[in-house]
Amino acid sequence: xxxxxxxxxxxxxxxxxxxxxxxxxxxxxxxxxxxxxxxxxxxxxxxxxxxxxxxxxxxxxxxxxxxxxxxxxxxxxxxxxxxxxxxxxxxxxxxxxxxxxxxxxxxxxxxxxxxxxxxxxxxxxxxxxxxxxxxxxxxxxxxxxxxxxxxxxxxxxxxxxxxxxxxxxxxxxxxxxxxxxxxxxxxxxxxxxxxxxxxxxxxxxxxxxxxxxxxxxxxxxxxxxxxxxxxxxxxxxxxxxxxxxxxxxxxxxxxxxxxxxxxxxxxxxxxxxxxxxxxxxxxxxxxxxxxxxxxxxxxxxxxxxxxxxxxxxxxxxxxxxxxxxxxxxxxxxxxxxxxxxxxxxxxxxxx
Amino acid sequence: xxxxxxxxxxxxxxxxxxxxxxxxxxxxxxxxxxxxxxxxxxxxxxxxxxxxxxxxxxxxxxxxxxxxxxxxxxxxxxxxxxxxxxxxxxxxxxxxxxxxxxxxxxxxxxxxxxxxxxxxxxxxxxxxxxxxxxxxxxxxxxxxxxxxxxxxxxxxxxxxxxxxxxxxxxxxxxxxxxxxxxxxxxxxxxxxxxxxxxxxxxxxxxxxxxxxxxxxxxxxxxxxxxxxxxxxxxxxxxxxxxxxxxxxxxxxxxxxxxxxxxxxxxxxxxxxxxxxxxxxxxxxxxxxxxxxxxxxxxxxxxxxxxxxxxxxxxxxxxxxxxxxxxxxxxxxxxxxxxxxxxxxxxxxxxxxxxxxxxxxxxxxxxxxxxxxxxxxxxx
Numbered sequence: 001x002x003x004x005x006x007x008x009x010x011x012x013x014x015x016x017x018x019x020x021x022x023x024x025x026x027x028x029x030x031x032x033x034x035x036x037x038x039x040x041x042x043x044x045x046x047x048x049x050x051x052x053x054x055x056x057x058x059x060x061x062x063x064x065x066x067x068x069x070x071x072x073x074x075x076x077x078x079x080x081x082x083x084x085x086x087x088x089x090x091x092x093x094x095x096x097x098x099x100x101x102x103x104x105x106x107x108x109x110x111x112x113x114x115x116x117x118x119x120x121x122x123x124x125x126x127x128x129x130x131x132x133x134x135x136x137x138x139x140x141x142x143x144x145x146x147x148x149x150x151x152x153x154x155x156x157x158x159x160x161x162x163x164x165x166x167x168x169x170x171x172x173x174x175x176x177x178x179x180x181x182x183x184x185x186x187x188x189x190x191x192x193x194x195x196x197x198x199x200x201x202x203x204x205x206x207x208x209x210x211x212x213x214x215x216x217x218x219x220x221x222x223x224x225x226x227x228x229x230x231x232x233x234x235x236x237x238x239x240x241x242x243x244x245x246x247x248x249x250x251x252x253x254x255x256x257x258x259x260x261x262x263x264x265x266x267x268x269x270x271x272x273x274x275x276x277x278x279x280x281x282x283x284x285x286x287x288x289x290x291x292x293x294x295x296x297x298x299x300x301x302x303x304x305x306x307x308x309x310x311x312x313x314x315x316x317x318x319x320x321x322x323x324x325x326x327x328x329x330x331x332x333x334x335x336x337x338x339x340x341x342x343x344x345x346x347x348x349x350x351x
Numbered sequence: 352x353x354x355x356x357x358x359x360x361x362x363x364x365x366x367x368x369x370x371x372x373x374x375x376x377x378x379x380x381x382x383x384x385x386x387x388x389x390x391x392x393x394x395x396x397x398x399x400x401x402x403x404x405x406x407x408x409x410x411x412x413x414x415x416x417x418x419x420x421x422x423x424x425x426x427x428x429x430x431x432x433x434x435x436x437x438x439x440x441x442x443x444x445x446x447x448x449x450x451x452x453x454x455x456x457x458x459x460x461x462x463x464x465x466x467x468x469x470x471x472x473x474x475x476x477x478x479x480x481x482x483x484x485x486x487x488x489x490x491x492x493x494x495x496x497x498x499x500x501x502x503x504x505x506x507x508x509x510x511x512x513x514x515x516x517x518x519x520x521x522x523x524x525x526x527x528x529x530x531x532x533x534x535x536x537x538x539x540x541x542x543x544x545x546x547x548x549x550x551x552x553x554x555x556x557x558x559x560x561x562x563x564x565x566x567x568x569x570x571x572x573x574x575x576x577x578x579x580x581x582x583x584x585x586x587x588x589x590x591x592x593x594x595x596x597x598x599x600x601x602x603x604x605x606x607x608x609x610x611x612x613x614x615x616x617x618x619x620x621x622x623x624x625x626x627x628x629x630x631x632x633x634x635x636x637x638x639x640x641x642x643x644x645x646x647x648x649x650x651x652x653x654x655x656x657x658x659x660x661x662x663x664x665x666x667x668x669x670x671x672x673x674x675x676x677x678x679x680x681x682x683x684x685x686x687x688x689x690x691x692x693x694x695x696x697x698x699x700x701x702x703x704x705x706x707x708x709x710x711x712x713x714x715x716x717x718x719x720x721x722x723x724x725x726x727x728x729x730x
Contacts, residue, residue, distance in 0.1 A: 076625050101634070108631040121622035125375050125644050135630035168373070184626065 014052040015087050016192055016224050017073070022046045022082035022097070024068050028299060040299045042068035043079070044248035047325070050192065055218065055225040057239035057256075059232060059271065061295045065248040066228045067116075070196045072097075073226060074113045075104055086111070089191075109139050112190040116197035118177035122169040128155075128180055129165040135188045154183040157220075158213060175206035179213070186217060194226045199234060211238050232275045236260055244268045247296035247306040254331030261345045264333040266311050269343040305336070313337055379648055382725040389721020392714040399711055403523040407481040410517035411495040411503055414680045416479065417511040424449065424462055424508040426515075426700050433469050444472045446496075446503060471497045507700035509688065518680050519704055525681040527711070529596050530661040534654050536600035541607030542650070548608065549615025550638070556612070563605045571602055572671075575664070579673040588679035595674050599664045603657055610653055614646040648726035656719035659712035666708055682708050 024043040027036040042065045050056055058066045071077045073084065075096055085093035086107060096107055115121035122131055132154060133147045141147045152162035158179040169177060178198065185193050195214070199207040211234065218225060229235050235242055235256070242259045244252040244267060252265040263269045270291045293310045296302055302309055308318040317336050328338040335341070373381075384390055402409050427446040435441045448468025454461050476495040482488050496503040506516040548559040578598045582591055618624060619642075627637050662682075668674030669683025670690070677684055682704035688694075689701035 071625075074629060076628065105631055108629060113626070113629055115622045115626060117622055121626055123623040123627070123641055123645075126641075134627060134632060138631035168375075184630075 015049055016052040017050040017087065018083075018085040018093065019050070019073070020047050020083045020085070022069070022072060022084065023080045024065075024072050024077055025080040038299055041248050041301060042298055043072060044298070044301070045082070046245075046248075046250055048243055048250060048253060050224060050226060052191070052224055053218075053222060054240040055227055055238055057227040057229060057235040057242045058245055059229060059235050059242060060245035061271075062230065063295050063298065064245045065298065066230075066245055067196055068248075069245070070113070070194045070226065070228045073192075074111050074194050075099070075107070076113075086192075109135065109188040110190055111192045111194070112185040112188070114178075114181050114185045114193060114195040114198040117201055118174050118181055119169075119201075121181055122177055124169055127166055127168055131169070131180060132165075132184045132187050135184070139188050150187075151183075154187060157186070157217065158183045175202055175210065178202060178206075178210055182210075182213065182217070186221065186223075189221065190223065192224045192226065194228070196228045197230070198227075200229065200231065207234065214238070232260075232271060244271065247301060248298050249306065249334065250325060250332070251307065251334045252331060253325070254333075258330055259345075262329075263343050263345050264328050264331050264338045264341070265307075265335045266313055266341065266343065267307050269345070270310075272345055305334075313341060375644075375648070379725045383721055386721035386724060388717050389724075392717035392721070395710065395714040396718055399523060399707075399714070400527055402520055403527040405483070406520045406524045407483050408489070408491065409493045410514075410520040411478065411492050411505075412514045412517045413479055413481060414513065414518045414521040415678065416517070417513045418502070418508075419512050420451070421449075421462075421502050421504065421508045421512040422460070422510055423698050424502070424504050424512070425698075426507040427470075427502070427504050429472065429505065435469075444474075446470050446472055446505075448502065470501045470503065472503065473497050506703050507698060509698070509701060510694075515685075515700055515703060518685055519682070519707060521680045522682045522685050522704055523707070525592065525675065525679060526662055526665060526683070526708075529592070529599070529665045529681070530658040533596045533600040533603060533661040533664075534657050536597060537603035537607055537657060538650070538654060540600070540604035542611050544604070545608035545611030546615060546638075549612035550619065552616070559608070560612075563608060566602065566605050571664075572667070574602075575599075575668055576671070576673055579668060588675065591675060592679060595665065595668060599661055599668075602664075603661060607650075607653060607657065610649070611646070614649065615642065618642055618645065649723070652719055652723035652726050655715060655722055659715040662708065662712060662715075 022043055023041070023045055025039040025041050028038045028040060029035065030037045044065070046069060048056075058069060060066050068077065072079045075084075079097045082097060083095045084097040086096050087093050088107075088110065094107075096104065096111075099107075129148065129151050132151050133141070136147055136150060141150065148165070151165050155162045155165060160176060160179055160183075164172075169180070172180065178201075181198070198214075199210050202210060214225065215238065217223060225238075227235065227239055239256050242252075242254065242256050243250045244259070244265065246267050252259065252263065252268045254264070259268060260272065263272055274291070291310055296306045296309070303322075304320050305311070305314070305318045305323050308314040311318065315337070321336065323334045323336050325332050325334045326338075327333075427449075430445055430447065431442060433441055433443065433445055433447075448465045448470055449462040450465045450468075451460050451462050453459070472494065473496075474494055475491055476497055476499075477490050478492040478495045478499045480488065480490045494505075504514055504516070506514070506519065509515055509518070544559055548556045575598055579595065582594055586594075624637060624641055627641050632640070665674055665681060666683035666686065669676075669681055670687050672687055675681050675684050677688075685704040686702070686708075689698075689704075694701040
C-alpha cells in the first residue's frame with residue numbers, strides 16, 4: 001500500500017476529500033399519481049474538507065442528516081447536488097459525487113464503510129471468510145489460499161482467531177461481529193473509512209475496546225476516519241476535529257479540544273450540556289438548560305437560522321437571515337452572534 | 352473524560368471446533384426435524400410421489416383393464432390365515448373370492464363373499480405387461496394375485512369392473528404431477544415478475560402490482576370454466592393436461608410474485624446488501640449471491656403450500672367435467688365418475704380418490720408449515 005505521510009508530517013495537512021455544497025434531497029410523493037409535493041432536505045449544502053490521517057467526527061441529534069451525509073460520502077446515495085472531490089494516491093481530485101456504478105468501482109476499494117448494526121450488516125448465510133473476502137475477490141485476489149492467508153491476517157489484526165473464518169456470523173457476539181465488520185472495511189487497504197455509529201450498538205466496555213482497536217488500526221494503516229456518532233463522549237475520545245450538524249447543515253466545525261472547551265454555536269453548547277458527566281461537583285451545580293422542542297423538520301426548514309425556534313439567544317435577525325458558515329477564532333461557525341456569546345463548554349479535567 | 356481503556360483479551364478461549372460452522376441447510380434441517388408432524392407429512396408426501404412415479408409398477412392392473420363379471424365388486428380385504436381343504440389353518444397372503452347371484456326382485460347382480468375360494472396374493476408377482484415410464488417393458492407388479500386371471504380388487508371395482516386401486520394409483524401420477532408442474536410454472540412467472548417488480552420499483556412495480564390485483568379479483572371458477580370450455584374436444588388427453596396445468600398456474604403465480612417482491616424490497620436496502628455494493632460486487636451477483644439464497648427457503652415453503660391449491664384446482668375442474676377427461680385418469684376424473692347417487696349409496700369405495708386428496712393436501716400443508724417455520728433458522 002502506498003502510505004501517505006500522516007499527521008506528524010507537514011503543517012498543512014493533506015487534503016483527502018473536499019465536499020462542496022453537498023445536497024441530498026429525498027422527494028416526498030403523495031397520492032395515486034405519486035406527485036412530488038416536497039423534499040426532505042436531509043443534507044442541505046454541506047462543505048467540508050477531510051484531511052488525510054485525521055478523524056473527523058460528525059455529530060448531531062437523530063434526523064440531522066449525519067447518516068445521509070455518510071452514505072453520500074461512500075456513494076451509497078447519489079447526492080442531489082454538489083461535489084465530492086476525492087484526492088487519490090496521485091493527488092488529482094476526482095468528483096465522485098455523480099459517477100455511475102462502474103466508474104465508481106476504482107474508488108470502492110479506497111473509501112470504505114463500517115456499519116452501525118453488527119447484525120444486519122453481516123449476511124447470515126455467508127461464512128466469515130466470504131464476508132471479509134468478498135471485496136478481496138472483487139478487487140483481484142483470485143487464489144483461494146492467498147485469500148485465506150489474507151483473511152487470517154486481518155482476523156488476527158482485529159483480535160479474532162483465524163480459525164473462525166469458516167464460521168457463520170451467528171456464532172459471534174455483537175462486539176466480535178463489529179470486529180468482522182471492521183476487518184471487512186480494511187480488507188482492500190482503504191484510505192478513508194466512514195464509520196456510521198459503529199459503536200452505538202455495543203456495550204460500553206466493548207465500545208472502548210472497539211475504539212482502541214480502530215485507533216490502533218488507524219496508526220498502522222494510515223487511515224482517515226469519518227466518525228459519525230451522536231455520543232459526544234465517544235467523539236471526544238476519538239476525534240481530531242468535530243463537525244456539528246443541525247437540520248442538514250454543519251453549524252460548527254472545529255478542533256475537538258476547542259469545540260469541547262469553548263463551543264461557539266448555541267446548539268453545540270446545548271449538546272455538550274446534555275452529556276452526562278461522572279463528576280459530583282458539576283452534578284450538584286445548576287442543571288444546564290435543556291434543549292426545548294423537536295429537531296427541525298428537514299422537509300420544512302424554519303426561515304433564517306434553522307435553530308432559531310429552539311435557541312435561547314435568538315433575535316429577529318436569526319429569524320430572517322440564514323447564517324453562513326464563517327471563521328470565528330479557530331472554528332467555523334454558522335451563527336450571527338458567535339462573537340458575542342460566551343458559551344459554556346466542558347473543561348476536560350486532568351482527573 | 353475517561354473511557355475504560357482496558358485492553359482485554361477478546362479472543363475467545365474455547366478451542367476451535369465445528370461450532371458455528373453449520374451451514375444454513377444444516378440449520379434448517381435441524382429445526383425442521385423438531386417439527387414431528389411436518390416430518391411425518393414429509394414421509395407421507397414422499398410415499399405418495401413415489402406411488403405417482405412408479406404407478407405402473409404399484410398398480411396391480413392397468414387402469415383400462417375391465418372385467419364385466421365383477422362390476423361394482425366390493426373391496427376384497429387382504430387376509431393372512433385360511434383353512435385349507437384338509438381343515439388345517441394355513442398362513443398365506445390371500446383374498447377370498449365371491450359368488451355372484453341375481454337379486455330376484457331387482458335382477459341386480461349381487462356378490463356374496465365366498466370364504467372357500469382362496470386367491471393367493473403375492474408381492475412382486477408377474478402380471479400384465481406394461482412399460483415403466485412408457486419406456487421400459489416389464490410385467491412385475493408390487494402386489495397382485497399369483498394367477499393374473501383371478502379377481503383382485505383391494506379397493507373394489509367400478510361400474511365397468513375396473514380396479515379402483517389401480518385407477519387411483521394411476522390418478523396419483525397425474526394429480527400430483529399437475530401440482531408440481533403448475534407450481535413450477537407459477538414459480539418461474541412469480542420469481543421473474545416479482546423480482547422485476549421489487550427490484551426496479553417505480554412504474555414497472557406499479558403496473559405489475561395492478562395486473563396482479565386484477566387477476567386476483569377475477570373469480571377463479573368461472574374463469575377456469577371459460578378457459579377450459581375453450582379447449583377443443585379433439586385434443587389429446589396429454590394436450591388437455593398441459594393446457595389445464597397452465598390455466599391453473601395462471602392464477603397461482605400472483606401470490607408468489609408478491610412474496611418475492613416483498614423480499615426484494617425489504618432486503619434491497621439492508622446493510623449487508625449495501626456492504627456488498629461497497630465491496631464492488633455487481634448488481635446481478637448481489638441478487639444471485641446475497642438476495643436469492645436468503646429467500647430460497649421461504650420460496651420452497653410457499654411453493655409447498657401452493658401445491659395443494661393446484662391439486663384442489665385440478666380436482667375441482669375435473670370434477671365439474673371441464674378439466675381432464677377420460678381416458679385420462681386423475682383423482683378429479685375418478686371423483687367425477689363417482690358423481691351419482693348410486694355410487695354413494697352402493698359403492699362408497701369409489702370415493703377413495705377423495706380421501707387421497709384430503710390426505711395429500713393436509714400432508715402438504717403440514718409440510719409447508721414446518722418448512723416455513725424452519726426456513727429462518729436464525730430467529
